[in-house]
Amino acid sequence: MWSRILGPSVIGRTSISWRNLFTMRLKTSDFQSLFSDGLNGLAEVFEKNQHELRIAGGAVRDLLSGKRPEDVDFATTATPEEMKDMFQSAGIRMINNKGEKHGTITARIHNENFEVTTLRVDVQTDGRHAEVEFTTDWQKDAERRDLTINSMFLGLDGTLYDYFKGYEDLQNSKVRFVGSAEQRIQEDYLRILRYFRFYGRVALTPDDHDPETLTAIRKNGRGLAAISGERIWGELKKMVVGSHAGDLLELMYSLELAQYIGLPTDGDVDEMKRVWQNAKDHSPKPMTILAALFHCPEEVEKMDIRLKVSREEKNLAQFLVKNRRELCKSEEERDSLKPFTDFIIDSRELDSQSKVCELLKYQGEHKLLSELCQWSIPRFPVSGNDLRKMGVTSGKEIGATLQKLRDIWKKSHYQMDKDELLTYLKP
Template identity: 85%
Template sequence: MWSRVLGPGVVGRTALCWRSLYTMQLKTGEFQSLFTDGLNGLVEIFGKHKHELRIAGGAVRDLLSGKRPEDVDFATTATPEEMKLMFQMAGIRMINNKGEKHGTITARLHNENFEVTTLRVDVETDGRHAEVEFTTDWLKDAERRDLTINSMFLGLDGTLYDYFKGYEDLQNRKVRFVGSAEQRIQEDYLRILRYFRFYGRVALEPGDHEPETLTAIRENGHGLAAISGERIWVELKKMVVGNHAAHLLELMYRLKLAQYIGLPPGGDVEVMKQVWQNAKDHSPKPMTVLAALFHCPKEVDKMDFRLKVSREEKNLALFLVKHRRELCKSRDEPHSSKPFTDFIIDSRELDSQAKVCELLKYQGEEKLLAELSRWSIPRFPVSGHDLRRMGVVSGKEIGATLQNLRDIWKTSRYQMDKEELLSYVKP
């Protein structure tokens, strides 16, 4: 047993040669900030009934990275039935217990929801789902998780429990599967995409992959064909707006994954890399980056059929594919926003300004993007009622006159007021 100072918030560490368990004490401000009245109450209930309770998964990774996690999941040695009895005895309300068959109970304390899951082992897997069995062995639960950086537990006293060198990998910015990459992938093929997503979150360099990991991905990529599009899209859209997204998308093409996840097999990777470079510092939508891969609207339709993206996401992809060449800067005024503002004014869609901003990110037009982001859409000051008061009564004539006045108004850069515009009307 030995200890040393590791840096701010870390008191010391102890290496135990038991099942390769590695522990240390965490005393950071981010960790301490989790202890609300609700969490303190939860800890008290589990302690009273002598059941272990620890923070699990991604929240541990975030805390070790100096971040306060947005969501905190808990793991316990208590079974779902034992948890329900404990909470009932304490008068604690339980909600949304659809996950009970998988061992998850959600309790509500002091207006906070706490999701607690019984330790599990996978009895049988088919590449998409797993049949689980409850256990009290923390190592066995850690063994069934995907990546080393997601397989750690954190006791509520600040003790880290790390069986697979997850903390070391996190410090070294490495993303590795727990044990055999091939075995972990074959248990759930979606883990291929989770690997890429977490690589973008953790790794410093774009090409620091272990060769055996990439081999396992290449040889098992076909398994993604059986994964639902909704699950794939959840992972893919997070990866596309993370770090190294262009590299990871290019790598997915090299590993022959595109055909299984709704991306066009002949996607234009070089254009995508340029679009990513253009947009990466401006918080692009996932579809803004992916649109560069599509050559035509039919490929967008095929992607939507596979991934079941939202209508808004699909419409953005179609907009970008259609207008990335048609809607360009004016040749007479190369730095003018006029073609874009005119398009927004003429559009009948409520989100046209947001779509045009995504197009400017796609094209790398930083100055125009800044201008359009600040721009407030002006209101056309003339209505059909104004024309009727001037004696224009034909519906067809009103429509033509309004369009003519709108063109004049756009030429003035939307500066003319109602009186000035109506002076062009000849009753």
């Protein structure tokens, strides 16, 4: 089995010079843990048919960073047609053929899905999509990838194949484009946002950018206008909850990118940095950070038109913009959770508690946030049927009476029971 090749050591390394290739041997427990029955079965099929199979991209980066990757993608010298023949001969089911024209075949082995993509070179790009041709040259495939830290391959024997000093950059916490930053960006303008997202994951300080990279980003920022909102939001929402997010968003504004990605051109950057600092250690939702940029609900609407965020995300942004000033504690309620729990009781919406938690993160109210996370919404003990039994029959009167009792109940800190509340209706 492939996993038995590996020894107990962490990393053993050697380097050889061949077309700038750097190699070393990875033998970590995280790497070994990938070798399920499914992966061993996949490896045997490719070995039998004499086609090379390697782990590619982000999974390699994660393993070298000491993390077990959540998703593992594979690259191969076999063409899609060759893979289909191999899998059919081995009785392996293939699913989701949408990626086939781009060279990706998905095989299902031992109840696991494995995406395997043929090595490719870009023939033509338009800043959004690429026309590709298949190749057997691993370096040419690495050349077409965005960042050096995402351009490495890992053989199933643990051998790292690194053509563009990705491992060195990872060790030095550097984020660089493969080759020319401008060329990589012009191939796919979304790579501008991917640069910032991975900078937040890898860099140790907020200002360790290559000046030439920033120049290329500023020069090509308008290319983001042609990228779909869904793709932009997919990158942006990961970036804003990463490290250095406040500084990175400020930098993006200084590079004049906001107008192309659905953010207000005069966004309140100082407020956003303050909110990020308040919330960053408390797992804020992406929209909690971005909401600080908006001055009014109309700007949220414009953002939604461009980015097509989910209804839940849009509603959260509107809630925060509206209530970040209105829903505040009075002087006498400085350390009280009650204004917030009263709001939740009155709103009667299923996600109101979640929204208020995000508001407390926004406001930096960490003590109250902890209390609210442990608080359960109490049930109001009086119903319309209770009032009807007491002779209140008008629907309008029932509604008004219930609200009156609800206000009394809130003042009791939700402690009064049904009998106590109903005494307020007796003559």
